[in-house]
Amino acid sequence: MANISSTYYPQSGKLIVLGAGESGVGTAILAKQKGFDVFVSDMGMIASHYKVQLDEEQIAYEEGTHTEERILLADLVVKSPGIPEHAPLVIALKAKHIPVIAEIEFAAQYTDAKLICITGSNGKSTTTMLTYEMLKHAGKHVGLAGNIGKSFALQVAREQFDVYVLEISSFMLDDMYQFRADIAVILNITADHLDRYDYKVENYVDSKFRMIQNQTKDDYFIYCLDDPQTATGLKRHHTAAMHLPFTQEQKVEFGAYLTSIKDIIINIPNSDTFTMRTEELSLTGKHNVYNNMASGLIAKVQELRNQAMKESMSSYVNIAHRLEQVACIGGVNYINDSKATNVNSVWYALESVSTPIVLMLGGVDKGNDYEMLRDLVKNKVRAIVCIGKDNTAIHAAFEDDTELIVNSSSMKDAVQLASHLAQKGDTVLLSPACASFDWFKNYEDRGDKFKAAVMEL
Incomplete structure (x- = not known):
């Protein structure tokens, strides 16, 4: 049997999809196949390949705005997980008792x-x-x-x-x-x-x-x-x-x-x-x-x-951007762990590397508590190279635990700094503990730019 009773949610009528990324466009296609009147709304601009899919399926959409009066006529809303519960539009939908659910649901x-x-x-x-x-x-x-x-x-x-x-x-x-x-x-x-x-x-x-x-x-x-x-x-x-x-x-x-x-x-x-x-x-x-x-x-x-x-x-070979081996240059190992967007991920990364480390850390801080990294940084990290716009919290957290903390102006600059600070036998580890969207599109973009900068050394 299906994992949800097929009578719990409306099985026809107006279905609004909020967000036109991978999950949103997939939802729209499935919903149309099941007989819904589908409309897709994205506050940002929709990627061209997703527009092509929507056009091919003849699914109506808007970008750069949410037309609230149209959305509030929905019988069912499927929203992107990136849209928070406290967004005004979500609050308005729930006030009208319109079900708002995830693509998976x-x-x-x-x-x-x-x-x-x-x-x-x-x-x-x-x-x-x-x-x-x-x-x-x-x-x-x-x-x-x-x-x-x-x-x-x-x-x-x-x-x-x-x-x-x-x-x-x-x-x-x-x-x-x-x-x-x-x-x-x-x-x-x-x-x-x-x-x-x-x-x-x-x-x-x-x-x-x-x-x-x-x-x-x-x-x-x-x-x-x-x-x-x-x-x-x-x-x-x-x-x-x-x-x-x-x-x-x-x-x-x-x-x-x-x-x-x-x-x-x-x-x-x-x-x-x-x-x-x-x-x-x-x-x-x-x-x-x-x-x-x-x-x-x-x-x-x-x-x-x-x-x-x-x-x-x-x-099994690990996925890209998770403790991904990039290169060994001049006796220095370079590892891309860009997917480490929280402190605990960085702890795992530091724990798994046995050599001295030059750690590349920083980005959009989500209220990180760096205390759990302190012992590993003291014992393993030779230097920290900060990436991202604001690294005040990293300096404050680790100024007593490692000999050197330096800021960088770009990923290329950060990799060059790390390569100069590293000694033969060391590991340069990109494991940021932070979100990426101050300098990069996403963690994949951050990891790709790191790999590109390493290969230019």
Whole structure:
């Protein structure tokens, strides 16, 4: 059965899509296919390739404005996760009791596929891609969507996958109400995006735990037993789904754990035990042991053979912009971790690098607390090169913990400064802890410019 009752939301009438990015355009195409009168509205300018898609589908749209009187006539609104709850238009829609939902919520009504849903402050993309590649390698007919890949809604409209692996952000979860995950995964929860949650970490935790809402006893909930915020959330949020925890700190009967000799053990009911040495994993670092445990549990639930799991976990190559090896120049290693947009991601990056580090840090600060990085910076970081417009908080946080903190005027300037500060055997690590949109279009643009500047050295 579909993961939402098809009678919960209007099944016809006027459907407005707010935001004409990947998810918005996919939603519009699916909605038109299902018989809705569709209109797409974007406050910004719509990318040309999305306009071509909308024109080909003969879907009406506007850009550079929201025509409020037209939008407030909607029977159903699907909004971009980037539009916050406190936006005046969203407030006005809710005051008129017009349902405002996420693309994932809308599209889930129209598929019977199994939905594997992965969230967390860090490691979402790596775990999602590893899971997808593992299932694909094992011969499953699997789609990849959510925060990554093609629009879920577009795939529901045009593909017939048996299972989807969905990377889900808290912003998406905020607009999901009736959706049900067959397998829900919470990797970890650390303070992030608190500007969207009244600067209260418990609100952010509650958002992440929307992942398990509506689950039944036939579903699975996979989570990190070692994560303090997840432990706190578990006290407030309950599910009938089977719990499969993963941990590096204790032994569990069902779930995944690490032995004293660094073997990953995965056990689920009615299945044979999976064992793999951590040194055999293609992804290094403590955080990637957690990511592999989560993906391994999903694979066992999906009844993959142990050999197929091992083949994927030993050969997987990480996604771009996540601890991506760029080059070794003059004995200095350059790593692109542009996707590290919060402090916890940077902690994982620093933890996984064994050489002295020249750290490239900065951008749009989201209220970061750098305290958790202090010991790693003291012990591992030779110098910090700041990128972005305002790096006052970085200077204040680390002035006593590293010998040198310098500002840069561009990515090219930052890479050149880092190359001069680094010594043979060091690593230059771009791991910014911040959003990118002061100097760059997005974290991909930031990472691409870093790679280009490195190759010019």
